[in-house]
Amino acid sequence: MNTILYKDQYRHLLAIDCIIFGYSNEELKLLLFHREIMPAQGQWSLVGGFVNENESVEDAANRVLEGITGLKNIYMEQVSVFSKTNRDPGGHVVSVVFNALIDIEKHNPDLVRDHGAHWWPISKLPNLIFDHGEMVKQALGKLRNKAGFNLIVGELLPKEFTITQLRRLYNNIFQREFDPGNFRKKILSLGILERLNKKDLSDSKKGAYYYKIKEGVSMVLNERIVKE
């Protein structure tokens, strides 16, 4: 069996685009790229690239993500496929969109700068080329949906974080204020966080305990964490 079987089939240009989420200074941010190639040269776009021969779309996304952040094994999730024939004026390119969550403290800012990329707060995004605006919209919906059932957004925080830091992240993602007491109870009731013997003293005089996600615990909960 070999590819000769499929030899008469049309072959498509296949690309990936990444919605790279980061969180710093209490703001949810996206890493956007200042496009230096035609078409749409000089405008802002998502970080993306073509899928090479002998690569899966996940391989391609990992390659592109490592290239721009310096990080391997970034948490990633498919959002959806964009394939309208006229979506890219440079030709029919089919793009698979990924959400990527990174700990913004860990990435390589020099790499980002050298690529002409820039972190933009989610609330003040520039106009994006092609259908990238719609991609971001879907990606945010997917992120909210995920965060509602899953602590995976902890990927956006350092390994050790306080409940208050986590709550502020949730406030940011859902654009509403969660009640501090209720949020804490709900999160701790999931039983997947482990309290450490360390306190963060930057936010209050009393200090807040750091927590981390328990080893070997499943992040797939069947319980709702927060409602939209």
Add this chain to the structure above:
Amino acid sequence: MNTILYKDQYRHLLAIDCIIFGYSNEELKLLLFHREIMPAQGQWSLVGGFVNENESVEDAANRVLEGITGLKNIYMEQVSVFSKTNRDPGGHVVSVVFNALIDIEKHNPDLVRDHGAHWWPISKLPNLIFDHGEMVKQALGKLRNKAGFNLIVGELLPKEFTITQLRRLYNNIFQREFDPGNFRKKILSLGILERLNKKDLSDSKKGAYYYKIKEGVSMVLNERIVKE
């Protein structure tokens, strides 16, 4: 601007595979295809096909779905992309998977038969080729997730249906028994069903009112219908 810009890029074989859900005799079923081409000739597979030039993946899915069911405008939703380089021994084919929900009463059984396709109850599926088993698993998860928040599975029933018929469909999808009284209250509280002046007398002496989905009502609810 033209495709010359991207001319050095590798081009991929792009396909779609459809998980075609139908519901009859109180069983959830999938339409599977008896594969008559190499590789894996003679085995069962999902219904699929290559994406042609100047087609979006949705176009391709619609084309394939119409070809085998005779129906247009089938409800469809992306599941995810499968692109491991070794997933198809006949060559590297990237496949976009779609869930499709059809009213099994409306499809063209002759077309299905002529294509060598067959309806299989979800509980007794044959072994599927390649990664199609994993595709079905993801598709079912997606269907459950959707059905938990959305009445879209009404697509699997005739336009007019009783609450009991809808409940039995939900029982089938979630593989559990919903309480008749509570299910009825919950569904009706959504306010998206309209009672008709007709009764179905096939299931009981008393007869059950038919309902239909109200015109122009949004199917996108922010409320949970059932829990898994």
Add this chain to the structure above:
DNA sequence: TCAAAAGTGTTTTTTATACACCCATGC
């Protein structure tokens, strides 16, 4: 008249929300 599904009502349990209040401590 009775079995069986349709449909309604009531009770209990669980979960979400609102909010009061004590704690610890640097200033």
Add this chain to the structure above:
DNA sequence: GCATGGGTGTATAAAAAACACTTTTGA
């Protein structure tokens, strides 16, 4: 000693689940 976020407890409201009971009518 007081302002501030950390953390706990409690009261209320809303939603889910369990289940009793009434209705209808063909066999």
